[in-house]
Amino acid sequence: MSNIAIIGGGVAGLTAALLLARDGNSVTVYEQANALGGRGRTRTMDGFQFNMGGHALYRNGHAARAMAELGIELTGGVPPSNHHGRIRMDGTLEVLPATPRAIMQSGGLRGMEKLSWLNILQKIMRADAESVHDVCWDAWLAEHVSSERVQAILLALTRLTSYVNHPDLSARAALMQLKMALKDNVLYLNGGWAQWVDKLAVAVRDAGGTLLCGQRISGIELIDNRPKIHLTPTNSSTYDKLLLTTPPATIHQLLPDLPDFPNMQPVRAACLNLGLRQLPIPERSFAIASDAPLYYSVHTHSARLTERSGEVVHLMKYLGADESAEGALEELETFFDQLQPNWRQHEITRQYLPTMTVMHAAPLAGLHRPSVQTALPNVFLAGDWVGHEGLLVDASVASARRAAELM
Ligand SMILES: Cc1cc2nc3c(=O)[nH]c(=O)nc-3n(C[C@H](O)[C@H](O)[C@H](O)COP(=O)(O)OP(=O)(O)OC[C@H]3O[C@@H](n4cnc5c(N)ncnc54)[C@H](O)[C@@H]3O)c2cc1C
Incomplete structure (x- = not known):
């Protein structure tokens, strides 16, 4: 049995914590935010549950398969594939x-x-x-x-x-x-990804793990190959092993001795989340564009995301490398005008997130993401920019599993 610290209480950190705690280790997760979930958090606004931009779980990806094996049952619905979906081509909406x-x-x-x-x-x-x-x-x-x-x-x-x-x-x-x-399509989760985060957190605690929120790690030292983590200069703890699930840039601040992670280009999106009383064209629930990098989906057509009547709509612009989000909000609103004319009179609430990091490392041709095992003894990595397997949260979960195996 080892005494293990995990930094980051997102899906990667919680998955690794569950595996390690069920294996009999003493596990503590440190999360800097006041709530667990990281980019998998869900925020409720005026009764509408918004993920941090449109989130869908691949039904046959690493994450879904791992959760089934771990007994974490995720409920939700599959977005319909039908003739109502639209693609905008050269300015015109086509089927x-x-x-x-x-x-x-x-x-x-x-x-x-x-x-x-x-x-x-x-x-x-x-x-x-x-x-x-x-x-x-x-x-x-x-x-x-x-x-x-x-x-x-x-x-x-x-x-x-x-x-x-x-x-x-x-x-x-x-x-x-x-x-x-x-x-196999994807699943939109009832209650948003909070359902997933909450179920993981309950399972970690049931397995004896400790989850600490509002605890930002500010430094790490290795003393006799044992990681010592610092919350403040006077508050630190030493562990046998350490798993970092933070962004690559944070890892460099915490552990400058680790070699650079080259060629990491983040994947970013501008996200507009809307809670509407109703949709002017109810059956039109999904669209993308070939003439611009845009996405639109009504998540309430497949998942329960509000107790009141109304719809949760996610719109997104996939930002290019180094592209700023300037003008993205207007572009998203104009796209929505075309799909659902007069939607503005039905708006109840909105959340605009101009530059969300979807993945820390774009899977570009020839890129080899860093491995789970670092050059430092007893220090491991997990996240959507780590390991060879999967993309997005599938990479986070696959690397978290691999890290738990190695630890
Ligand atoms: C708009 C958007 C849409 C997406 N859509 C999808 C999708 O449809 N399908 C899909 O599979 N994936 C999707 N993703 C990606 C998915 O959300 C992420 O891959 C996944 O949530 C990452 O989980 P993680 O645990 O690896 O990292 P994170 O969720 O980022 O967790 C890392 C945690 O570390 C904490 N932390 C950082 N530094 C410190 C510190 N010093 N001390 C303590 N804690 C610290 C952070 O607060 C954070 O909670 C999307 C992401 C975005 C932004």
Whole structure:
């Protein structure tokens, strides 16, 4: 049995804490915020439950599978795939070709493009993602897809599934996410991701773990290979092992001796969360755009996110590398005007988050994320920028599991 500290009470920290506590270790989680959850938090405003921007759990990703194994049952609903979905192409709303009926109806694809759309979807499902880690998604598309419109729709779907708006996105990451989305879809969670965070927290405490909020770690020393963590200059504790789930930049401040993590480019999004009395066009619940990196989804069509009557709408702009969020709010509102004219008269509440970090390391072609095991003894890492497996929260959970195994 070891005495273990975990820094960060997001999904990665809580998952590792649960695994380690159930294995009989003494585990303490330090979270700087006053609540657990990190980017998986949910905020209630005027009775509407908002995640930190639209969040969906891949039903067959690492995270969902790990939670099933751990007995953390997550409830919610799958967003519908139907002919009501829209894709904006060259300024015009077209039917998103998501189902056979929608493909038939869609003006986004013309004549033989409908056949090549079906062919490319089959090719994606059969493709070996692992073999194209070093290939850019743009290059993969140029080699396999001749129609510009088919390419444009696929790029929009890749932004949707990976959140990445970068020309060097790796074909491995793009294929991995598209395959998961096309085969098993995603789950919007009842009560938002707070449901997940709360269930993990209860399970950690039941297993004997300690969860401390409002506790910011300001420094770390290694003394005889044992990590000593400092809350204040006079308040510190020594552990056998340490897991860091904080952002890479924080890790450098805490442990300057660790080598640099090169080529980390964060993936960011501007998020507009809205609580509406009703939708002017109720059946229109999902849209993306090929002429701009935009997303719209009504999460209350699949998950319970309010006790009152009304809808939770998430809009998002996938920001490019180094792109500022200036003008993003107007762009999101204009997109929504086009999808749901007169929505403004139904608005009850809103939350605008202009620059959220979705992932700390964009999965670019050829990038190797740092491994869970660091160069320092008894110090481990987990998060969505760590390890080889998965993207987004799937990477956080996969690296947390791996760290728990190694610890
Ligand atoms: C807008 C948006 C949309 C997203 N959509 C999806 C999605 O649809 N599907 C998906 O799979 N993923 C999605 N994600 C990504 C997902 O939210 C994250 O990958 C996941 O929540 C990360 O969990 P984590 O525990 O690794 O990190 P975090 O949640 O960031 O947790 C790290 C914790 O460390 C704490 N901390 C930092 N420094 C210190 C310190 N010095 N002392 C103590 N505590 C500290 C922080 O406060 C934080 O709570 C989205 C993210 C965003 C922002």
